[in-house]
Amino acid sequence: MGVTITAFERSPDGGKGLARDTRVRWALEEVGQPYQVRGVSFPELKQPAHLALNPFGQIPTYEDGDLTLFETGSIVLHIAEQHAGLLPEHANARARAISWMFAAVNTVEPPILELVTARIIEGDKPWAKDRLPLVQGRIRDRLNQLATRLDDGEWLDGTFSAGDLMMVSVLLQLRPSGLLNEFANLAAYVARGEARPAYQRAFAEQLAFNTR
Numbered sequence: 001m002g003v004t005i006t007a008f009e010r011s012p013d014g015g016k017g018l019a020r021d022t023r024v025r026w027a028l029e030e031v032g033q034p035y036q037v038r039g040v041s042f043p044e045l046k047q048p049a050h051l052a053l054n055p056f057g058q059i060p061t062y063e064d065g066d067l068t069l070f071e072t073g074s075i076v077l078h079i080a081e082q083h084a085g086l087l088p089e090h091a092n093a094r095a096r097a098i099s100w101m102f103a104a105v106n107t108v109e110p111p112i113l114e115l116v117t118a119r120i121i122e123g124d125k126p127w128a129k130d131r132l133p134l135v136q137g138r139i140r141d142r143l144n145q146l147a148t149r150l151d152d153g154e155w156l157d158g159t160f161s162a163g164d165l166m167m168v169s170v171l172l173q174l175r176p177s178g179l180l181n182e183f184a185n186l187a188a189y190v191a192r193g194e195a196r197p198a199y200q201r202a203f204a205e206q207l208a209f210n211t212r
């Protein structure tokens with residue numbers, strides 16, 4: 001049967017690659033694993049059949065035989081542990097790459113998600129205009145710290161790893177805001193991620209899926 005992931009039946013971004021199935025597609029492309037995609041509609045996300053796969057009613061999920069996973073961090077880590085190419089061999093370097101995966105979803109992504117909330121979900125609230133600069137400030141603080149660590153490095157810790165895959169995926173969500181371009185080395189880092197053939201294939205697949 002092989003690997004099946006879920007994605008939005010039609011992503012609200014129309015195929016810009018911002019829905020989180022792109023991260024999982026990218027990881028699978030990096031390690032050369034074929035996969036199938038099952039589209040899920042918004043109402044279906046909150047139905048028992050999908051809630052059995054992801055209790056929070058979200059995409060993506062990952063199914064392989066009798067294993068079902070949710071949360072992109074855990075899915076990408078599982079793929080990276082099963083197949084060569086996304087985690088270094090050396091134990092310490094591997095542990096550091098996993099730290100970067102957690103940093104991406106746990107430290108860098110939260111303020112970025114707040115921006116979406118401030119702009120779109122709560123954009124019509126009376127406090128929205130005052131809140132926006134605060135959220136942008138928190139994002140800039142994080143980007144500044146990340147840019148300082150990356151410096152002129154190609155990737156976060158030596159060779160490309162699942163840590164970079166997650167970090168680039170998280171940073172890509174900032175593109176529409178223009179904030180990323182304030183940090184030239186981070187913008188170049190994200191562009192290097194996007195230029196990887198595996199990312200290109202993943203992007204093309206999700207675009208085709210969303211425009212079929």
Ligand SMILES: N[C@@H](CCC(=O)N[C@@H](CS)C(=O)NCC(=O)O)C(=O)O
Pocket residue numbers: 018019020021045057058059060070071072073
């Ligand atoms: N922390 C989760 C977040 C998953 C998530 O937010 N998925 C979005 C799509 S990118 C979703 O399904 N949103 C619909 C909803 O929450 O109802 C992960 O990394 O997998």
